[in-house]
Amino acid sequence: MYSYCLFCTTVKCQTIASAIRQKFGYTAFSPKIVQRKWVKGECFEEVRPYLPGYVFLYTQQPLTEFREIRMMEGVGRYLGERDDGYQLQGEDRSFAEMLYAHDGTIGIMKAYKEGDRVKLARDMLGDFEGEIIRLDRRKGRAQLQYNFDGNSYKVWVGYELIEDGKPLLT
Numbered sequence: 001m002y003s004y005c006l007f008c009t010t011v012k013c014q015t016i017a018s019a020i021r022q023k024f025g026y027t028a029f030s031p032k033i034v035q036r037k038w039v040k041g042e043c044f045e046e047v048r049p050y051l052p053g054y055v056f057l058y059t060q061q062p063l064t065e066f067r068e069i070r071m072m073e074g075v076g077r078y079l080g081e082r083d084d085g086y087q088l089q090g091e092d093r094s095f096a097e098m099l100y101a102h103d104g105t106i107g108i109m110k111a112y113k114e115g116d117r118v119k120l121a122r123d124m125l126g127d128f129e130g131e132i133i134r135l136d137r138r139k140g141r142a143q144l145q146y147n148f149d150g151n152s153y154k155v156w157v158g159y160e161l162i163e164d165g166k167p168l169l170t
Helices: 010-023 066-070 089-099
Strands: 002-008 027-029 034-041 040-048 054-059 073-079 109-114 116-119 131-136 141-148 151-161
Touching: 002 010, 002 089, 002 131, 002 151, 010 027, 010 066, 054 089, 089 131
Parallel strands: 109 151
Antiparallel strands: 002 054, 002 073, 027 054, 034 040, 109 116, 131 141, 141 151
8 A cells, every 4th residue: 555645725625635536536535523512511523624634645656646636726735755756655655554544534542551541452553652740530531742744733532431452642
């Protein structure tokens, strides 16, 4: 599997992803996240856009339509290096693979207690790494910090405690 990412005009992300799927038959999406929202003491889960402006693209063979995709209205640039054929590498690739494994949506994470800490189960994120920096036990949310595209991001993710798991984050 080859992973790529495009930085696009935010309002065009869904249109670009759809056009890539239709024209080339590649897997393409703009990521989403399931977030917990509390209204009058009641918990609701809603799906929201995540990382506005990014479209992730996955192919079985190395991408060859760079120019044709780049010329689509709203596409700004490819992430990654030209020397690598714009394929995502390192942490960016791990992040893209985690999104692909979850069909482009970061859902409610499975977590477990280790001593007085809560850690995410390894199978939730694959090789992708991040760090829990805050925990809201009452609302069942954890703030996760990670790096992507040379930037540090923080996001609140919902979590559910499970009995066992393999450590990923400390």
